[in-house]
Amino acid sequence: MFRDLRAEIDSYVERDPALRSRLEVALCYPGFHALVFHRMGNAAWRRGWHLLGRFISHLGRVFTGIEIHPGARIGKRLFIDHGMGVVIGETAEVGDDVTLYQGVTLGGTSLEKGKRHPTLEDGVIVGSGAQILGPFTVGKGARVGANSVVLQAVPPGVTVVGIPAQIASRRDGSASRRSVFEAYGMPCEGVEDPLACAIETLLKRVETLNERVAVLEGERADFLSPPERRTGTND
Ligand SMILES: CC(C)(COP(=O)(O)OP(=O)(O)OC[C@H]1O[C@@H](n2cnc3c(N)ncnc32)[C@H](O)[C@@H]1OP(=O)(O)O)[C@@H](O)C(=O)NCCC(=O)NCCS
Known part of the structure; x- marks a missing residue:
């Protein structure tokens, strides 16, 4: 469960220009703490211990202000910067090297059981306060502007902004193919x-x-x- 934690910490060092040491990540980054709680809660959830999973998730929320449902599938090196107010729903799927800023919601718009939360592919960056609502996919390397409300699928490599979010720019070399993380997009x-x-x-x-x-x-x-x-x- 904790095998990848070092890689997670390194990803914080790579993506936060304000960061000075790995120890700082372990002690002072609620996004990292939330991830540790999620790894434990998700392990319990997958074994069918749903109440325990929910309880661990709730402890994580109290401790960090970040709510990740234990059923959510989270990839490697998720970077949640600042964190407060982030909500990730039960059927959300998050790929590798995704970045979320504070106040982001990966939420649903229906009360039906089954897939109702978004899927974020690898390398997606979601600006602060953005709401991504529904069971669609945000493509590899796409960027969502701060405070946008995304209600439909986003193609790979584009930037979407606004309410409802529309494509603002499309890059020749998609962000997912870039070797260097773009802090704040x-x-x-x-x-x-x-x-x-x-x-x-x-x-x-x-x-x-x-x-x-x-x-x-x-x-x-x-x-x-x-x-x-x-x-x-x-x-
Ligand atoms: C969307 C973002 C990634 C910029 O992407 P970009 O592809 O470089 O886009 P540009 O800056 O060229 O802007 C494209 C257009 O979208 C508009 N735009 C950019 N961000 C926007 C936003 N959040 N909401 C509404 N419009 C926005 C720009 O004004 C521009 O409009 P114009 O073409 O009419 O001039 C960036 O604006 C953003 O929101 N980053 C998130 C940063 C963040 O949350 N930081 C938190 C740190 S604590």
């Missing part, structure tokens, strides 16, 4: 310095905006006089 592969990361993110944003302005200028070219077009260029 920010794209700065291979850049370790947070300041350099922020600058790189801004440069990428400027590049995207330049492309969009160029497209808009092309669409409006017929309506603009030559001097106006000159002042509207990106150069």
Whole structure:
């Protein structure tokens, strides 16, 4: 049951820029504590000791503020950052290397027995406060924006935002294929310095905006006089 705990701790070190040591994970990270409670509760649940599983899960909730039903299937290296208010339902399935921030719900919308909670494939990142409701799949490497409400399946590698969540961006190289975790879903592969990361993110944003302005200028070219077009260029 505890064989993978070291790998879990290492995954925290990789994914939290504020972290300084492995001991800090063991002592101060409610997401890690919740996972330990879940491993025990899930073991009891799978043996048919449902009340014991629920009780261990309840202790985990009291101790961490994170509620994971003992029947939920959780993959390797789940990273729950901050944690408070996270709820993971009975039939939810979570793949490997998934990241959840505080206030995330993997919930259901029906009272029927059977699969009613979402499945998150490997490498999914779910922003703080996001609600993912229903028995559908969020594809590999997808990202869910903070405070979004997701009500239908999400394809692999896309970012969805809003209420109800819609696709905001789609990347050529899906996040699941990236070798470096993007803290907070920010794209700065291979850049370790947070300041350099922020600058790189801004440069990428400027590049995207330049492309969009160029497209808009092309669409409006017929309506603009030559001097106006000159002042509207990106150069
Ligand atoms: C969604 C997210 C991952 C960014 O993904 P991205 O693919 O880089 O998306 P962009 O920043 O290019 O934004 C794409 C569009 O979605 C919008 N958007 C981004 N995040 C959004 C959100 N949470 N809610 C609503 N709209 C959002 C942007 O304004 C932008 O809109 P525009 O195209 O009209 O300008 C990021 O915004 C996010 O929410 N990360 C979670 C971070 C978090 O929870 N941190 C908690 C730390 S304690």
